[in-house]
Structure formats: C-alpha cells, structure tokens
Amino acid sequence: xxxxxxxxxxxxxxxxxxxxxxxxxxxxxxxxxxxxxxxxxxxxxxxxxxxxxxxxxxxxxxxxxxxxxxxxxxxxxxxxxxxxxxxxxxxxxxxxxxxxxxxxxxxxxxxxxxxxxxxxxxxxxxxxxxxxxxxxxxxxxxxxxxxxxxxxxxxxxxxxxxxxxxxxxxxxxxxxxxxxxxxxxxxxxxxxxxxxxxxxxxxxxxxxxxxxxxxxxxxxxxxxxxxxxxxxxxxxxxxxxxxxxxxxxxxxxxxxxxxxxxxxxxxxxxxxxxxxxxxxxxxxxxxxxxxxxxxxxxxxxxxxxxxxxxxxxx
Numbered sequence: 001x002x003x004x005x006x007x008x009x010x011x012x013x014x015x016x017x018x019x020x021x022x023x024x025x026x027x028x029x030x031x032x033x034x035x036x037x038x039x040x041x042x043x044x045x046x047x048x049x050x051x052x053x054x055x056x057x058x059x060x061x062x063x064x065x066x067x068x069x070x071x072x073x074x075x076x077x078x079x080x081x082x083x084x085x086x087x088x089x090x091x092x093x094x095x096x097x098x099x100x101x102x103x104x105x106x107x108x109x110x111x112x113x114x115x116x117x118x119x120x121x122x123x124x125x126x127x128x129x130x131x132x133x134x135x136x137x138x139x140x141x142x143x144x145x146x147x148x149x150x151x152x153x154x155x156x157x158x159x160x161x162x163x164x165x166x167x168x169x170x171x172x173x174x175x176x177x178x179x180x181x182x183x184x185x186x187x188x189x190x191x192x193x194x195x196x197x198x199x200x201x202x203x204x205x206x207x208x209x210x211x212x213x214x215x216x217x218x219x220x221x222x223x224x225x226x227x228x229x230x231x232x233x234x235x236x237x238x239x240x241x242x243x244x245x246x247x248x249x250x251x252x253x254x255x256x257x258x259x260x261x262x263x264x265x266x267x268x269x270x271x272x273x274x275x276x277x278x279x280x281x282x283x284x285x286x287x288x289x290x291x292x293x294x295x296x297x298x299x300x301x302x303x304x305x306x307x308x309x310x311x312x313x314x
Contacts, residue, residue, distance in 0.1 A: 065117060147262075234286075
C-alpha cells in the first residue's frame with residue numbers, strides 16, 4: 001500500500017482504518033518530518049501498527065534532545081513502553097534535572113543526554129556515507145571560469161572603489177557594507193542605482209503618489225527618499241507592479257548586461273543541447289531575481305528554490 005502522511009490523519013474514518021490495519025513493514029519517507037512528537041502527524045502515525053518501521057531521510061540528525069527521543073520512541077515504541085507509559089515520561093527521564101554539584105552546567109548535562117540518545121539510536125541507523133557511493137558516481141571535474149566585467153560594470157566598480165578610498169582618506173571608517181556593494185556590482189550592475197538618477201526617482205515617486213491608492217496618503221518626497229536606496233533592478237520591479245509606472249521599467253535585455261550573465265550565454269546553449277540539467281547557486285536572492293528575468297528572456301525552463309519557498313512546495 002502506498003499512501004501519504006496527510007491521508008493517514010486527514011479524516012476520522014482513515015485514521016480508524018489505519019489503526020486496525022496490521023502491517024509487517026512500514027516505510028516512512030522524509031523521516032525527519034517525525035522528529036517532533038507534539039505534532040498531529042506524529043500522533044496519528046504512532047497509531048499505525050507496524051511490526052518493523054523504517055525511516056528514510058536525507059536530513060542529518062541534529063543535536064536536539066526532543067528530536068532524538070521523538071525518533072527513538074517512534075521507531076522502538078515497544079522497547080520503551082517497558083519502562084514508561086508514553087513519550088512524555090521518556091522525555092522527563094532524559095530531561096530530569098540533577099543537583100548542581102553533580103554537573104558542571106546544564107549545557108554539559110544536556111550534551112551528555114544527547115550522546116546517550118545517539119548511542120541508543122546508533123545500532124538502528126544505516127547511514128550511506130560519501131565513501132560508499134563515490135565509486136558509483138561519475139568523476140567530478142572542477143573548472144574555474146574567470147568572468148571579466150563588461151566595460152560599464154567595470155566603470156561603476158572602479159568609480160566606487162575610488163569613492164571609498166577618498167572617504168577613507170577623509171577619516172571615515174571602513175564598513176562591511178562597502179565591500180557588499182562591490183560584491184553586488186561584480187555580480188550584476190543592476191544591483192546598483194545608475195539608470196534611475198535622482199530626477200527620475202522623484203518623477204516616479206510623484207506618479208505613484210498621484211495615481212496609486214497604496215501611495216496616495218504618502219508624501220512624494222519621503223517615497224523618493226525610500227526609492228533612492230533601492231537598486232536599478234528593485235526600482236524597475238516596483239514600477240512593473242503599477243500601470244501608471246510601467247513606462248519607467250527597464251528593458252528586460254539589460255538582464256544580460258553583466259560579465260557573469262554573458263558567460264552564462266556562452267555556456268548554457270551547449271549544455272541544453274546535450275540534455276543536461278544545470279544547478280546555479282547564489283548567495284544573493286537579488287541575483288536570483290535577475291536570473292529569473294534572464295532565464296525567461298532566453299526561454300529556459302527553470303525551478304527556483306530558496307528560503308522563501310514554502311515547505312510544501314519544496
């Protein structure tokens with residue numbers, strides 16, 4: 001039988017059916033979803049009888065006492081019911097406080113209990129290590145590709161370095177935000193504001209305050225001040241949301257105007273022709289935003305995954 005976690009606990013009749021259903025082996029995919037004993041999912045699945053339980057997960061076990069004990073009790077319920085009535089009692093035993101004289105600190109005591117829980121679990125965990133699968137994987141090749149900045153990008157970068165040096169000569173302290181600005185420009189000049197000069201920013205602010213309900217009660221000078229802190233790409237994205245400001249949007253073709261994106265233009269066509277898939281990492285979600293525009297422009301199918309992606313979608 002194949003089913004989902006939601007199906008087991010969604011309706012009373014389903015819960016009743018699975019409770020009386022006798023199963024020899026129950027295999028739980030995404031086993032890390034069962035690390036919290038207080039969830040309805042955990043409680044419903046605990047009622048499913050299985051002579052043997054197997055949990056599959058690609059997520060490493062964390063040094064969290066409650067999570068470890070939840071997994072222990074879920075997989076070896078019969079073992080622990082000899083010594084306690086339920087998981088609540090088991091947690092109390094592991095979290096039992098001891099006199100301060102017998103422990104250097106609460107942290108050390110908890111660390112000791114975590115190690116105890118891990119030791120109990122260890123014989124029951126079959127872990128696939130990197131050394132076990134390396135022989136089955138194709139050989140990995142690392143190639144470093146140097147991406148030269150396009151002229152406009154380099155000009156912005158050099159001007160900003162010069163500006164920062166002058167500030168330091170005038171006694172201003174170096175800040176990490178300056179380095180971040182340089183990193184962003186090295187990735188893409190759209191992460192800097194140059195297309196939208198102050199006059200254009202003021203014009204956009206006035207249009208927003210005059211024609212968009214969201215901005216009608218706001219002062220256009222204050223809106224302009226806020227816009228001035230945004231990058232070209234962020235301002236263009238904002239303008240695209242409103243009919244009144246869409247005329248201020250940048251042409252999507254500027255998404256390609258970066259050394260790294262020009263290099264992608266060279267690499268991706270041949271990779272696509274071979275039928276290979278590509279995984280692109282970035283530390284900046286702002287770069288991922290520009291990448292989306294670029295990929296749509298080049299008609300590439302893609303899937304984006306970042307911290308804002310809902311868990312159920314992942």
